[in-house]
Amino acid sequence: MEKYLLCLSNGGYAASLEVRKSYEFVPDARAADRRCIRIVDEDGEDYVYPENLFMAMEVSESASRALHQRAA
Known part of the structure; x- marks a missing residue:
């Protein structure tokens, strides 16, 4: 199974993120070290x-x- 994240808030990123939209997660250890995804x-x-913007x-x-078909 692939992992997806649900956007809970677009605080500070309104032009880039849509609340209640799912996004594909890409593992990134460096981002995780900074509490980011x-x-x-x-x-x-x-x-x-x-x-903290995602679930x-x-x-x-x-x-x-x-x-994936929806995104294509």
């Missing part, structure tokens, strides 16, 4: 944001495929 946006670009969610393989 790396996500992939709808354009396929990855960015680092404070971890982790696990999705099934079929749901992951559907999310």
